[in-house]
Amino acid sequence: ETGVTQSPTHLIKTRGQQVTLRCSSQSGHNTVSWYQQALGQGPQFIFQYYREEENGRGNFPPRFSGLQFPNYSSELNVNALELDDSALYLCASSLWVSGETQYFGPGTRLLVL
Amino acid sequence: AQSVTQPDIHITVSEGASLELRCNYSYGATPYLFWYVQSPGQGLQLLLKYFSGDTLVQGIKGFEAEFKRSQSSFNLRKPSVHWSDAAEYFCAVGAVGGATNKLIFGTGTLLAVQP
Numbered sequence: 001e002t003g004v005t006q007s008p009t010h011l012i013k014t015r016g017q018q019v020t021l022r023c024s025s026q027s028g029h030n031t032v033s034w035y036q037q038a039l040g041q042g043p044q045f046i047f048q049y050y051r052e053e054e055n056g057r058g059n060f061p062p063r064f065s066g067l068q069f070p071n072y073s074s075e076l077n078v079n080a081l082e083l084d085d086s087a088l089y090l091c092a093s094s095l096w097v098s099g100e101t102q103y104f105g106p107g108t109r110l111l112v113l
Numbered sequence: 114a115q116s117v118t119q120p121d122i123h124i125t126v127s128e129g130a131s132l133e134l135r136c137n138y139s140y141g142a143t144p145y146l147f148w149y150v151q152s153p154g155q156g157l158q159l160l161l162k163y164f165s166g167d168t169l170v171q172g173i174k175g176f177e178a179e180f181k182r183s184q185s186s187f188n189l190r191k192p193s194v195h196w197s198d199a200a201e202y203f204c205a206v207g208a209v210g211g212a213t214n215k216l217i218f219g220t221g222t223l224l225a226v227q228p
Contacts (some may be wrong), residue, residue, distance in 0.1 A: 099214070
């Protein structure tokens with residue numbers, strides 16, 4: 001059984017650019033959640049995908065968007081990057097069951113210059 | 114509003130000493146509670162979780178946590194800390210509302226272990 005994987009591990013972008021981060025779910029999981037963890041902070045919920053649709057969103061602007069594919073993998077897209085978008089982006093997969101445990105990937109470290 | 118508070122930003126303990134990390138939550142219903150650990154530059158690893166039933170929960174690596182509804186707390190404990198336990202620890206509440214099943218995290222407690 002493979003765990004949650006994310007790519008790339010880190011990247012550097014400049015302000016105004018666009019970025020796509022990728023996540024592969026743990027085998028058997030049908031739900032993917034994305035979190036942003038700024039330096040020295042706890043993770044903040046961005047959104048969640050189930051059955052290829054967004055079914056919940058945190059306090060993030062529309063320039064944060066995502067996709068979920070039929071194999072349950074997912075992408076996080078961020079347009080018009082801002083300096084404050086620099087953070088560790090974590091993907092978590094789970095089953096779509098109330099309160100089910102979310103299993104996290106290693107994250108993608110994004111630096112916006 | 115749903116929230117999690119971890120009052121201790123940084124804790125230092127000696128190797129072999131006992132440990133207790135505090136967590137308080139605010140949530141309108143019976144919460145789902147989690148403790149995760151994060152090593153430097155890594156993702157989050159689940160230590161333990163509380164859904165219902167026995168309020169004392171056992172986890173991996175010798176950790177345990179106790180759910181106290183009257184105090185809205187879910188403190189993490191370990192009787193004897195090892196140097197490899199140095200990491201950041203996050204408490205989280207599972208907020209289930211509508212169609213969303215998200216986690217709300219505290220700001221974390223950074224644990225340092227002295228030899």
